Amino acid sequence: MKNNWIHIVSIVMLIFGIWAGIADATIVGSPHDLSPDQDGSMACQYCHTPHQALAGTPLWNHKLSDKIYHIYWSTSLDAEVGQPTGANKLCLSCHDGTVALETTLQNSQGSTFIPPGRTRLGTDLSDDHPVSFVYSEDLSIEDTQILSPESLPPKINLDQYGELQCVTCHNPHNNSFGHFLVIPNQGSDLCLKCHNLKGWTNTVHESSTALIDNADDDYLRNSEFRTVADNGCSACHRPHSSGEPQRLLHFKEEENNCLNCHNGQVAATDLAAELNKLSGHKVRNYEGIHDLKENINSAEEHVECVDCHNPHALINTPAQAPLAPDVLQMVSGVTAEDNFIEQVIYEYEVCFKCHGSNPNRVDATVHRVITQMRGSLKAGAI
Ligand code: HEC
Ligand code: HEC
Ligand code: HEC
Ligand code: HEC
Ligand code: HEC
Ligand code: HEC
Ligand code: HEC
Ligand code: HEC
Numbered sequence: 001m002k003n004n005w006i007h008i009v010s011i012v013m014l015i016f017g018i019w020a021g022i023a024d025a026t027i028v029g030s031p032h033d034l035s036p037d038q039d040g041s042m043a044c045q046y047c048h049t050p051h052q053a054l055a056g057t058p059l060w061n062h063k064l065s066d067k068i069y070h071i072y073w074s075t076s077l078d079a080e081v082g083q084p085t086g087a088n089k090l091c092l093s094c095h096d097g098t099v100a101l102e103t104t105l106q107n108s109q110g111s112t113f114i115p116p117g118r119t120r121l122g123t124d125l126s127d128d129h130p131v132s133f134v135y136s137e138d139l140s141i142e143d144t145q146i147l148s149p150e151s152l153p154p155k156i157n158l159d160q161y162g163e164l165q166c167v168t169c170h171n172p173h174n175n176s177f178g179h180f181l182v183i184p185n186q187g188s189d190l191c192l193k194c195h196n197l198k199g200w201t202n203t204v205h206e207s208s209t210a211l212i213d214n215a216d217d218d219y220l221r222n223s224e225f226r227t228v229a230d231n232g233c234s235a236c237h238r239p240h241s242s243g244e245p246q247r248l249l250h251f252k253e254e255e256n257n258c259l260n261c262h263n264g265q266v267a268a269t270d271l272a273a274e275l276n277k278l279s280g281h282k283v284r285n286y287e288g289i290h291d292l293k294e295n296i297n298s299a300e301e302h303v304e305c306v307d308c309h310n311p312h313a314l315i316n317t318p319a320q321a322p323l324a325p326d327v328l329q330m331v332s333g334v335t336a337e338d339n340f341i342e343q344v345i346y347e348y349e350v351c352f353k354c355h356g357s358n359p360n361r362v363d364a365t366v367h368r369v370i371t372q373m374r375g376s377l378k379a380g381a382i
Contacts (some may be wrong), residue, residue, distance in 0.1 A: 009030055017139045030175040033117075046104060047090070047172070054105065060138075062093045063103045067123045069096075074246040075293040077144045079133040084125070086159045088132050091166045095121045118241060127245040135164045135194075141333075147196050155182045156193055169239070178224065186225060188232025195233075199313025199330045205235055214265035219250055228266065235261070236311060247292065254290055254304040255283040258311075282309075284326040296340065308350050322346045 027033050028040030035042040049061035055262055069092075071081050093099050097120040100110025114120045121128055135158055140146045149158060159165050169190060170180045177184040185191070187206075200206055208228040212220045212235070219238060225231045236257050240250040249257050255275075264270030274280060286302035305311075313330040324331075324347045332342050333349030334356050344350050 026174040026176055030180075032175070032180070034171055046101060049105070050104060061088060061104045061106075063105060063108070064089055065096050065098050065123075067092075067096055069099055070126045071132075072128060072245070074125050074185060075291055076247065077130065078146075079130055079135070079139055081130045081133045083132065085132045085165075086161070087165050087167045090173070091139065091170075093122070095119065096123050097121075098123065098268070106253065116313075121240060127240070127242045127248065128250065129169075129239045131165055131168075132163055134162045136162055145195060145197050147194055151381045152193060155181075156190075157182075175339050184233075185234075186230050188234065191233045197312040199310065203312065203313070203314050204316055205229075205314060206232065209265075210261075210266055212261070212266055215260050216256075216263055216265065217250060217260040220260065228261070253284070253287055254306065258305045296334070303354065307353070322348065327380045 027043045029038050032047075033040055033043050034046045045061060047062055048059045050059060053059040053061060054064070069084055073081070094101055094114055097114045097116075099113075101112045101114065103110030125131070135149050137148055137150065140204050141147045149162070152158070156168060158168060169182060171182050172180055174180065179185075181191075183189060183190055205228060210228045211226055212223065212228060212231060213226065215221055220231065220235070223231055223234060225234075228235055236250060237248045238250060239248065242253040244254075244257075250260065251257050259272050259275075261267045262269055263272040275282070275284060281303045283304050286304060289300050289302035290304040290307060291299075292306075294348065308331060309327060310330040315326045317326050319325050328344060328347060328350055330343050331350055332340065332353065333344035333346075334340055334352035335349055336352075338352075338356065341349065355374060
């Protein structure tokens with residue numbers, strides 16, 4: 001009911017041009033001004049029409065896409081994500097790249113498409129932030145790192161069905177913060193309105209002023225923010241077109257999400273050099289095996305940076321052995337009594353995840369490697 005009322009008011013306001021004044025100010029000259037010279041002369045018409053608009057929409061004029069989408073999924077996702085609904089379909093009518101920009105309900109002659117590249121999301125949305133799901137109070141109880149939707153500020157809105165949509169993060173009429181975002185995302189301000197990661201506040205990645213200029217990562221080097229802190233979550237995640245769909249990470253190779261900076265170019269510690277040494281945890285040898293939700297008793301043999309480090313909870317203050325150093329804060333492990341724990345107290349508890357002698361584990365010890373190491377010692381490596 002409320003929605004119908006808003007639409008009637010909107011339609012009237014649109015016809016009398018009251019809204020036009022408001023929207024004009026920020027659409028004209030923006031990437032959403034599809035007028036020939038971006039002079040605002042046709043600022044609304046590829047999206048809206050006062051007559052013969054699509055029923056049940058805000059006077060929608062653009063031809064909708066009829067594609068079926070590949071949607072976001074991950075082993076840690078609690079939300080029930082479905083095919084795009086509501087305003088998402090309006091955005092995707094141009095941004096999936098299958099309907100021409102000028103193709104409206106009245107004119108099917110369009111021939112220009114969203115250019116290939118970052119703005120063309122395509123029909124594979126599995127590498128984009130999940131959308132078109134109900135962001136409910138229950139979801140925030142199920143996933144304790146998600147804030148209650150009640151706490152959302154006025155500029156961040158769910159639709160009338162309580163669903164998170166493109167327009168929750170974007171306002172297609174206002175480009176004053178760039179990327180048509182509803183609020184600026186410096187320091188991941190936008191992300192933090194919904195995500196409440198355990199341990200994040202005051203961590204090195206939240207607060208480091210190191211420059212990302214030399215990162216081995218095109219996405220980071222092209223970012224409008226220059227420091228690790230200002231990129232925030234985007235140091236490792238991307239809201240769209242991520243290299244690894246699950247959890248939206250920059251790179252498919254797990255360790256590259258760390259080595260892009262920990263190669264002596266952004267962070268001071270050069271782990272890339274460490275990996276070239278004879279002995280070590282050869283994280284580069286494993287791909288697609290580690291999973292955030294893995295069962296350590298049945299997981300196939302592997303080791304990744306995030307098996308030992310929690311990327312959201314890294315601080316660097318020394319601790320006295322055998323207590324776990326702070327770089328192992330909030331990492332899971334196995335106790336001397338062979339119990340799985342979510343957060344280790346002692347350093348060895350991290351190692352016991354893979355090197356303990358639990359007979360239930362597939363490969364309890366890494367004999368092969370130890371043998372190799374002895375071999376290299378015999379050969380006079382040291
Ligand atoms: C690139 C596409 C695009 C352009 C260009 C555009 N709009 Fe919109 N407009 C939308 C979308 C998408 C929605 C639905 C937003 C939602 O559901 O939150 C919308 C909604 C609206 C609404 C309804 C608001 C509401 O909350 O229901 C009005 C009024 C409106 N637009 C006016 C305009 C005017 C005036 C212009 C031109 C100056 C314009 N729009 C240009 C995409 C566009
Ligand atoms: C009528 C077609 C059309 C519709 C509908 C449309 N867009 Fe766009 N959008 C464009 C075009 C064209 C560009 C510029 C693409 C380019 O140059 O790469 C663009 C660019 C963008 C950008 C990048 C802006 C920047 O600063 O580079 C964002 C973000 C965006 N659109 C979001 C949305 C969202 C969200 C919706 C739905 C609410 C939407 N768009 C609906 C045509 C559309
Ligand atoms: C959870 C917030 C969020 C949601 C939901 C979201 N976006 Fe974005 N989007 C962003 C952010 C943040 C950026 C800025 C670029 C960046 O940080 O990589 C962005 C950038 C874009 C761009 C510009 C391309 C780029 O990589 O710079 C387009 C186009 C876009 N979004 C369209 C959409 C569409 C269409 C939807 C719905 C299917 C959508 N977005 C849903 C947060 C979101
Ligand atoms: C309006 C609220 C909102 C905003 C803003 C938002 N998110 Fe989300 N995000 C969610 C919800 C809700 C989920 C689903 C959580 C779940 O299913 O447990 C989610 C899921 C995710 C996931 C996938 C988690 C998984 O387990 O697969 C990632 C990664 C993510 N968001 C990162 C970001 C980043 C980075 C930003 C900022 C660019 C951002 N989000 C902005 C609400 C939001
Ligand atoms: C230093 C890199 C890094 C930063 C910075 C980072 N993340 Fe992550 N995040 C990861 C990695 C890697 C994973 C997957 C961990 C795994 O597979 O064990 C992850 C997992 C997640 C997940 C999955 C759910 C879960 O239970 O953890 C969400 C949601 C998420 N990140 C959101 C965010 C948000 C929001 C921010 C910013 C406030 C952020 N991340 C900052 C690297 C990072
Ligand atoms: C965007 C760049 C960037 C990415 C990506 C990144 N880091 Fe960092 N990391 C830093 C910076 C900068 C510091 C602060 C210390 C410094 O300047 O050397 C830091 C600090 C740390 C520390 C604390 C110890 C120390 O040297 O201060 C650990 C541990 C760490 N990172 C691990 C990781 C892991 C694991 C990943 C991948 C999941 C990762 N980092 C991804 C830039 C990054
Ligand atoms: C997630 C599983 C995992 C965890 C946790 C883990 N390791 Fe390992 N470790 C391995 C694997 C797999 C190898 C075999 C070498 C390789 O593939 O990198 C290995 C090899 C080793 C080696 C032999 C290195 C060589 O070059 O031959 C030593 C020593 C070692 N680990 C010590 C530790 C210590 C100490 C800890 C705790 C701080 C630890 N490991 C935690 C999986 C793990
Ligand atoms: C087998 C577990 C394990 C793996 C795998 C692992 N680390 Fe570590 N890392 C540790 C431990 C334990 C420490 C603390 C060492 C100490 O206190 O002397 C540490 C320390 C660090 C530090 C701080 C170094 C310093 O000098 O202060 C950084 C940065 C770091 N690791 C990043 C990474 C990155 C990036 C990867 C993946 C390429 C990675 N680690 C893989 C266990 C691991």
